[in-house]
Amino acid sequence: MKELLFFEPVVRDLIWGREVWTICAHSHGTCRVREGRFEGVSLAELWNQHRELFGYVDCRIFPILVKRIEAWEDLSIQVHPDNEYAAKYENGELGKTECWYVLNCKPDGTIIIGHHAKNREEAAQMIKENRWDEFLREVPIKKGDFLRIDPGTIHAIKHDTEILEIQQSSDITYRLYDYERLVNGQVRELHIDKSIDVMTVPFPQADLSQDCDAQHIKCEYFTITKHEVNNRLEMEQSNVFQIISVVKGAGMIDEHEIQTGESFIIPYQYGKYCLTGNMSILVTEL
Structure with a gap:
């Protein structure tokens, strides 16, 4: 019988808070198997040697990176490139499509998604003149929201917000503005020209819940489905693999204890499995 793959996360302390990479096989961080036959082996090694x-x-x-973002302060105003731009200008990296699940936020919580510029020239002028209140589009959020951040979308997570981010395996971020914060006495690098190159202009004023509802979100690269476990839930792994992330509560999968904050992989042809306890989970599939 195939083993479930549990990992030790990669923790990154940052100027605005913390990221916990729970499923990752990137050159900037790869988690290692916590127990079982492959204990100590990195996910990157598993991918290369045990496809x-x-x-x-x-x-x-x-192809997937899962991380928990704990924003104690505002993140920079930023944007990510698509696959084509990243491959050309970032040494063959993947672009970055993200899907967010809001784990926690203030009662009046908001995030930055999109902008109000009518064309690229107006966007560049607003950025040059630091007209951020006029330029940026701020929208309300609440606990349990799903949001999709496509490449080219100007965005920023605000302080006192916790997000589970499931994304393409990329670490390319272009910063437009960072509140003039210092790292080792130096202002953090900005990427104004690249940001203007890749941003979507004008920003489509579409419903932010496109391709999602309270239980489901999808993008070109993966699909995420939310399930509630109330005492017992039987499921089956019939895809190439599944990533399960526990976003609330605790319980068991088969004979393994699982709890809030954990993500793990159910490998190919694992078959049927049983979840018990009281918890909310997200299942990510290609």
Whole structure:
């Protein structure tokens, strides 16, 4: 019988808070198997040497990165490139499509998604003149919201917000503005020209809940479904692999205890499994 894959996370302390990479096989951080047959082996090594665990998916690197973002202060105003731009200008990196699940936020919580510029020239002028209140689009959020951040979308997570981010395996971020914060006495690098290059202009004033509802969100690269476990839930792994993230509560999967904050992989052809306890989980599939 195939083993479930549990990992030790990679923790990154940052100027605005903390990121906990729970599933990752990136050059900037790769988690290692916590127990079982592959204990101590990195996810990157598993992907390269045991592709049978992942249904022989044809992809150069493990395609998904899962992280918990704990924002104690505002994140920078930022944007990510798509695959084509990243491949050309970032040494073959993947672009970055993100899907967010709001774990916690203030009662009046907001985030930055999008902007109000009519064209790229107006956007560049607003940025040059630091007209951020006029330029940026701030929207309300609440606990349990799903949001999709496509490449080219100007965005920023605000302080006192906790997000589970499921994304392409990329660490490319272009910063437009960072509140003139210092790291080791130096202002953090900005990427104004690249940001203007890749931003979507004008920003489509579409419903932010596109391709999602309270239980489901999808993008070009993966689908996420939320399930509630109330005492017992039987499921089956019939995809190339599944990533399960526990976003609330605790319980068990087969004989393994699981709790809030954990993410793990159910490998190819694992078959049926049983979840018990009281918890909310997100299931990510390609």
